[in-house]
Amino acid sequence: MASRAPAATSRLLVGFRKWYYNACGFNKIGLMRDDTINEDSDVKEAIRRLPEQVYNDRMFRVKRALDLSMKQQILPKDQWTKYEEDVHYLEPYLEEVVRERKEKEEWAKK
Amino acid sequence: SMKSKTRLGEPYGSGLLVASLENYSPVSKIGVFVKAGSRYETAENLGVTHILRLASNLTTKGASAFRICHGLEAVGASLSVTSSREHMVYSLDCLRDDFDGVTEYLINVTTAPDFRPWELSDLLPRVKIDKAVADQSPQIGVLEKLHEAAYKNALSNSLYCPDHMVGKISVDHLQQFFANNYTSARMALVGLGVSHAALMKVGEQFFSTHTGAAAPGAVYRGGELRVQSGGGLVHALLACEGAAAGSAEANAFSVLQRLLGVGPHVKRGSNITSKLSQGITKATAQPFDVSATAFSATYSDSGLFGVYIISQADSVINAAMAQVTAVAEGRLTADDLTRAKTQLMADYLMSLESSEGLLEELGVQVLSSGTYSSPQTVTQSIDSVTSSDVVKAAKKFVESKKTMSCYGHLANTPFVDEL
Numbered sequence: 187m188a189s190r191a192p193a194a195t196s197r198l199l200v201g202f203r204k205w206y207y208n209a210c211g212f213n214k215i216g217l218m219r220d221d222t223i224n225e226d227s228d229v230k231e232a233i234r235r236l237p238e239q240v241y242n243d244r245m246f247r248v249k250r251a252l253d254l255s256m257k258q259q260i261l262p263k264d265q266w267t268k269y270e271e272d273v274h275y276l277e278p279y280l281e282e283v284v285r286e287r288k289e290k291e292e293w294a295k296k
Numbered sequence: 297s298m299k300s301k302t303r304l305g306e307p308y309g310s311g312l313l314v315a316s317l318e319n320y321s322p323v324s325k326i327g328v329f330v331k332a333g334s335r336y337e338t339a340e341n342l343g344v345t346h347i348l349r350l351a352s353n354l355t356t357k358g359a360s361a362f363r364i365c366h367g368l369e370a371v372g373a374s375l376s377v378t379s380s381r382e383h384m385v386y387s388l389d390c391l392r393d394d395f396d397g398v399t400e401y402l403i404n405v406t407t408a409p410d411f412r413p414w415e416l417s418d419l420l421p422r423v424k425i426d427k428a429v430a431d432q433s434p435q436i437g438v439l440e441k442l443h444e445a446a447y448k449n450a451l452s453n454s455l456y457c458p459d460h461m462v463g464k465i466s467v468d469h470l471q472q473f474f475a476n477n478y479t480s481a482r483m484a485l486v487g488l489g490v491s492h493a494a495l496m497k498v499g500e501q502f503f504s505t506h507t508g509a510a511a512p513g514a515v516y517r518g519g520e521l522r523v524q525s526g527g528g529l530v531h532a533l534l535a536c537e538g539a540a541a542g543s544a545e546a547n548a549f550s551v552l553q554r555l556l557g558v559g560p561h562v563k564r565g566s567n568i569t570s571k572l573s574q575g576i577t578k579a580t581a582q583p584f585d586v587s588a589t590a591f592s593a594t595y596s597d598s599g600l601f602g603v604y605i606i607s608q609a610d611s612v613i614n615a616a617m618a619q620v621t622a623v624a625e626g627r628l629t630a631d632d633l634t635r636a637k638t639q640l641m642a643d644y645l646m647s648l649e650s651s652e653g654l655l656e657e658l659g660v661q662v663l664s665s666g667t668y669s670s671p672q673t674v675t676q677s678i679d680s681v682t683s684s685d686v687v688k689a690a691k692k693f694v695e696s697k698k699t700m701s702c703y704g705h706l707a708n709t710p711f712v713d714e715l
Contacts, residue, residue: 235414286360293366 311481343457535602579615610708
């Protein structure tokens with residue numbers, strides 16, 4: 187099976203990933219993937235490091251989603267977040283936070 | 297026999313100057329001197345050098361802040377940064393054997409800082425502490441105000457971040473200032489207790505193709521700034537435009553400074569060799585609250601010379617001026633001159649005894665003039681100052697447009713045009 191699915195961006199897998207993204211459902215209330223990430227201490231630090239504009243956009247999307255969830259509604263279909271538009275904005279900051287933490291742990295072991 | 301020799305080199309024509317002095321010490325001291333002092337700040341980025349100095353231990357492209365700190369601590373090395381009006385100096389002390397391991401940190405800090413916004417915003421409390429400490433000290437206040445009053449640009453910039461820029465220095469300001477000033481043509485790499493070949497190899501990593509921005513010359517204007525701050529004492533600094541560093545006139549001013557007196561040479565002594573002290577003890581009956589020393593500062597294209605007086609009585613400033621006028625009229629003996637020259641030479645040679653003093657002297661000379669003059673050369677040029685040179689320097693002080701800055705209880709302090 188592994189030999190039949192070479193690179194992660196093969197045409198078969200992209201179709202699957204799109205289907206899965208839509209099945210998750212958070213795009214129906216206007217969220218992006220990184221808005222839904224579980225906030226442990228690393229993620230909290232990464233969010234603290236976001237530039238102001240990105241942070242404000244995130245807060246807006248979360249507030250809108252909470253409001254919709256309370257009213258038991260979803261956005262109209264043309265406002266759902268599209269798979270292509272979903273930007274993994276938190277990923278670089280999170281990677282850096284984890285790298286720094288690992289560096290500290292490595293050092294403490296010595 | 298062991299001989300110490302200063303060697304100069306320039307790797308690959310990058311413009312970086314490398315100087316080393318092998319003193320066979322078990323401790324190596326490496327300094328990177330950059331022409332990035334507060335004089336190179338512009339109106340848009342006042343205070344950027346203050347932030348840069350505090351930001352020197354932050355994450356770089358090659359090493360995180362954590363790694364720099366712990367890496368240096370692990371080998372007992374230390375990295376410190378000093379900034380002046382003309383230079384930013386990064387100096388690294390380590391054991392000779394650890395030299396190869398620690399130079400990467402120095403290179404990273406001086407050529408590849410990352411300027412991460414969240415690390416920079418954490419610096420804000422440190423800026424405020426620096427400013428609060430400076431505000432408490434009248435000596436710092438009077439010196440900063442003197443420069444602000446004396447020059448129109450460049451040297452008038454304060455060493456500290458001005459109030460309106462605290463919290464407003466952005467990553468863009470820092471990156472632009474860095475790109476304009478931290479080019480290898482504006483840097484000197486100096487080492488004490490290192491082999492010249494090893495230092496040249498380190499110097500190769502400083503290669504940069506930028507030429508940097510041109511800097512304006514300092515223009516003297518002569519002004520006056522007074523700060524009422526209560527308290528019982530008045531700190532007054534009265535100066536004229538002196539001479540640029542390294543010139544023969546600068547030596548004359550330095551000898552004049554020693555002639556007038558720079559503070560007691562004997563602890564708890566009565567400072568009888570200082571002409572200023574002699575003059576003002578006659579003028580006032582409050583000897584314990586009074587101190588007058590001659591002040592001299594030299595920069596690459598200008599200088600300041602004058603008197604710094606701390607007193608309670610208002611007649612003291614005029615008495616100090618009278619002493620300088622006396623010298624300008626030629627009233628100085630050959631003994632006074634010899635004594636002043638000997639004191640100056642002794643002070644200079646003693647400053648070279650410590651590794652900090654030697655590194656600073658080596659670095660500033662190499663960066664300003666591209667060569668190093670041995671202590672013998674410097675003491676000879678001091679010795680060649682004649683009494684007519686000193687009289688000419690004193691006349692320049694008496695006749696030229698003066699600058700004054702005062703701090704304290706100023707009710708009775710004369711203005712500069714009343715002196």
